[in-house]
Amino acid sequence: MSFIRKLxxxxxxxxxxxxxxxxxxxxxxxxxxxREAPNAPPSRAHLLGTDDIGRDRLSxxxxxxxxxxxxxxTAALLSTLMAAxxxxxxxxxxxxxxxxxxxxxxxxxxxxxxxxxxTVRALxxxxxSPFVSVVVTFLMLGLLGWAASARVLCAGARxxxxxxxxxxxxxxxxxxxxxxxxxxVPNLRPILLAQFWVSIPVFILSEANLGILGLxxxxxxxxxxxxxxxxxxxxxxxxxxxRLVPLVLLILVVTSFQVILSSEEVxx
Amino acid sequence: MVWRIIRHLLAVVAIVLVGGLACATLVRFAPGFAxxxxxxxxxxxxxxxxxxxxxxxxxxxxxxFYAGYMKRAVRGDLGISHSLNQPVSTLxxxxxxxxxxxxxxxxxxxxxxxxSLALTTALARANAYSLVAIALSGALLCIPAAVLAVLxxxxxxxxxxxxxxxxxxKVFTYSRSLLSRAYSSPHIIAARAKGLSALRILFWxxxxxxxxxxxAVAGISVSLALGAAIPIEALCGLAGIGDLAWxxxxxxxxxxxxxxxxxxxxxxxxxxxxxxxxxxxxxxxES
Numbered sequence: 001m002s003f004i005r006k007l008x009x010x011x012x013x014x015x016x017x018x019x020x021x022x023x024x025x026x027x028x029x030x031x032x033x034x035r036e037a038p039n040a041p042p043s044r045a046h047l048l049g050t051d052d053i054g055r056d057r058l059s060x061x062x063x064x065x066x067x068x069x070x071x072x073x074t075a076a077l078l079s080t081l082m083a084a085x086x087x088x089x090x091x092x093x094x095x096x097x098x099x100x101x102x103x104x105x106x107x108x109x110x111x112x113x114x115x116x117x118x119t120v121r122a123l124x125x126x127x128x129s130p131f132v133s134v135v136v137t138f139l140m141l142g143l144l145g146w147a148a149s150a151r152v153l154c155a156g157a158r159x160x161x162x163x164x165x166x167x168x169x170x171x172x173x174x175x176x177x178x179x180x181x182x183x184x185v186p187n188l189r190p191i192l193l194a195q196f197w198v199s200i201p202v203f204i205l206s207e208a209n210l211g212i213l214g215l216x217x218x219x220x221x222x223x224x225x226x227x228x229x230x231x232x233x234x235x236x237x238x239x240x241x242x243r244l245v246p247l248v249l250l251i252l253v254v255t256s257f258q259v260i261l262s263s264e265e266v267x268x
Numbered sequence: 269m270v271w272r273i274i275r276h277l278l279a280v281v282a283i284v285l286v287g288g289l290a291c292a293t294l295v296r297f298a299p300g301f302a303x304x305x306x307x308x309x310x311x312x313x314x315x316x317x318x319x320x321x322x323x324x325x326x327x328x329x330x331x332x333f334y335a336g337y338m339k340r341a342v343r344g345d346l347g348i349s350h351s352l353n354q355p356v357s358t359l360x361x362x363x364x365x366x367x368x369x370x371x372x373x374x375x376x377x378x379x380x381x382x383x384s385l386a387l388t389t390a391l392a393r394a395n396a397y398s399l400v401a402i403a404l405s406g407a408l409l410c411i412p413a414a415v416l417a418v419l420x421x422x423x424x425x426x427x428x429x430x431x432x433x434x435x436x437x438k439v440f441t442y443s444r445s446l447l448s449r450a451y452s453s454p455h456i457i458a459a460r461a462k463g464l465s466a467l468r469i470l471f472w473x474x475x476x477x478x479x480x481x482x483x484a485v486a487g488i489s490v491s492l493a494l495g496a497a498i499p500i501e502a503l504c505g506l507a508g509i510g511d512l513a514w515x516x517x518x519x520x521x522x523x524x525x526x527x528x529x530x531x532x533x534x535x536x537x538x539x540x541x542x543x544x545x546x547x548x549x550x551x552x553x554e555s
Contacts, residue, residue, distance in 0.1 A: 103282075103283075106279070106283055107283055107286055107287055107290070110283050110284075110287055110533045110536055110537050111287065111529065111532060111533055111536065112491045112492070112494045112495025112496075112498075112532065112536065113495055114413065114495040114496070114498055114499070115494070115495050115498055115513060115532055118498060118513070118514065118517050119291070119294075119513070119517050119525065119529070120294065121517075122517030122518050122520070123294050123517070123520065126518075201410070205410070205412045206412075208412040208414065208415070209412045209413055209414045209499060212412065212414035212415065212417075212418065212499065212503070213414060213499055213502060213503075213514070228412070228414070228415055228418075231415065231418045231419075231422075232418055232421075232503070234422055235422075236422060237419070237422055237423065247411075247415060250410070250412075251407065251410045251411060254409075254410035255406060255407070255410050258406060258409065258410065
């Protein structure tokens, strides 16, 4: 393992541990307001200062990181499963099923990803509880983000369909779901894993985009998107540089995923 | 070749029609459809309320709405935007040039930076220089488009620079890999050994081989730039199609949303199909 990969893994571990331990590391709950100290600069009491309604920024960053880092992999898992179901099965069955699945994939890919997300998100209720907004945001990412992975999985399943391995299995009497589950899925596992890893940073960035545009996780619950929305209040980059911490954290985490991903792809 | 173009055209028409219908269906079944803030106005008479109610009735049946829409669209009538109360064709006429200028300038700048960096890294073979270029593109890949838009406002830079910075890392990654592979192929090494000039090698031996793949990336980069135009226009206050899409989505404006979906899908598909057809023609010439 190269030094860069070890560093990426270490960064991810530290950030995940800090996010999971937010209850212990954070000074207060993400919604607690210190009304006597709104917009406070960093101090011993508030290491990253407070926002305009007096909420501790470090606490919100830790809780927001927990939400983004736990739910992006969940959405990635959902989208990978959908891709396996649509792309993998279509590639395995071939014929009309494959053509239909690829037409559906083309339909999804004909619109830019962010355009599709914003349109579908805006069609769903916007005035919902914070918990529902979290579920809606990440469920939507998972349900809409399968198309590119499905195409890759379809190609993988298609090459397996014509392989000697499946020919022999068919000759031995294996058919249908059993053949798919026992021989196709295990052979698609490296592609599935690679697609899962690819989706995580994509979904983290997508949630951030939605959050900044006000279509992500609803207040007072924090996420990287809603934390980055605060950047709109800056008058210059040098003004309150501690407000850039969520952005730095996001870049570090996504970069770490990209570094690990490149090695995963090689393994796959 | 002609068959390939016809096949692409048919695919574009089919996907655009189905995409528009899917979008209309989604909007129709979205919560809050056919409700209008004006209906809460206590000054409106019963007749006015009834007229408002009637104006939404035609859109309740999705297929009827979509068939009517297509019939009118053929005559150049794209309907009226509910939220902005203006003809959609007027909105498009005002806003399409803004987005086209933004996207074109962003794409041109992004491609110029990416290709020049990719070419110099492929030629220079200096590790430190390559590492800096790769780190720069890697860092930009990790910044959300909306953050680049906010930074663009903060630093008072033009919106197309943000588009360029979104397009650059993707194009750089692909083109660097393509050019590095091309420059390390045996015939290029032989051409270098024979003393051919760098420009001659580039235009006669490298670009013809890499052009079809670069064209495919060009098609994808159009979609990328169009997607990025939404947060950039919305946050930078540019009155283009991205900003219009944002307003239409928030206002659940069915006629506007269907039109924008069809327009965006059409541009994306034409860009990708055009890149595929030209790339195929180039490959044919090469072989």
